[in-house]
Amino acid sequence: MPIYHEKQRWELCALHALNNVFQDGKAFNKQSMDELCQSLSPGSVLNPHKSMLGLGNYDVNVIMAAVQRRECEAVWWDKRRSLEQLELDNILGFIMNVPSPIQLGFVSVPIRRKHWIALRHIEGAFYNLDSKLSKPQTIGTTSAIFLDFLRSQLKQKGCELLLIVERDVCELRTWLKDPTS
Template identity: 45%
Template sequence: MENSPTVYHERQKKMLCGLHVLNNLFQEGLFTQSDLDDICNRLTPSRVFNPHKSVLGLGNYDINVITSALQSKTLCLIWFDRRKDVKCINTDQIKGFILNVPTDFKLGFVKVPFMDFKHWYVVRKVGELYYNLDSKLPKPDELGTNEEMLNFVSEKLTASESHLLLVVEPDIEKDGSWYREDPKS
């Protein structure tokens, strides 16, 4: 019997899903809330209200913070056009799949009206299998093979406000080798 790999998985705290996306992607606690707050301050210095995070200091980091954090580790983000078939993604070239999906804001069990937020989470390969590392899950969700993972991602993109970002190395972004013209190959 094969030993399954240890999968690093941070659980949701406050509104720190952007932080959890990064650490779950890198499979270690590489970034802290303070690190991401510092990035926010570099992106928009000398402002009382920082547009890149929650006013309350709970997190809710935007894509600019995630992009900057990834760039500090020499990685790039590619926005995937959800109108395309996910099978055109050359998954061998992808470090991780970041999803941004709508989510309700709740106080306990009560949904707060007019408080809709977007939630970040990452899907990535650990060992031979793909995992959904959503910080709202109690543990990593094994998605399985490449085909099963792409089916999962495709299903998530059916929600009108969902987005997919591909984490790649700079040379992959530059040469476009993340994309296959023929999704069947």
């Protein structure tokens, strides 16, 4: 089965990350994301959950609402915790917010913006499904390699991690090896 991977358009990285994590190109589109923004701030002239230019740049609130439409939840990962506490088999995927340099043609500007990327375990391997990549990038086949990758990413200033889990996994906290912790 081929891995689904959307490539970057406009400022739609949140949309691409959602479709990539759910492995479904029809899960969300720009219209459904804009409707979520509107539902989060009804009646607002300038919606605080997306770009003023209407090109995307959706915030975490939109991602969380979108995930809920798929009977899942987005759980924010507290970076002070050990990644070894994660029960990877119970996590559908990950959406990470990472600092990303702005490119003007071939020139990188020293200003960093935030960029949403999807990470997922598919058929025995962990993949980076970043929409800025030309194709999915294999991270590795073991949990240890994947956790090392997450650890290195989370060291970046401003990097945040969301666990995408089914609703019952969220309620029972079985995304943790010890749900009582």
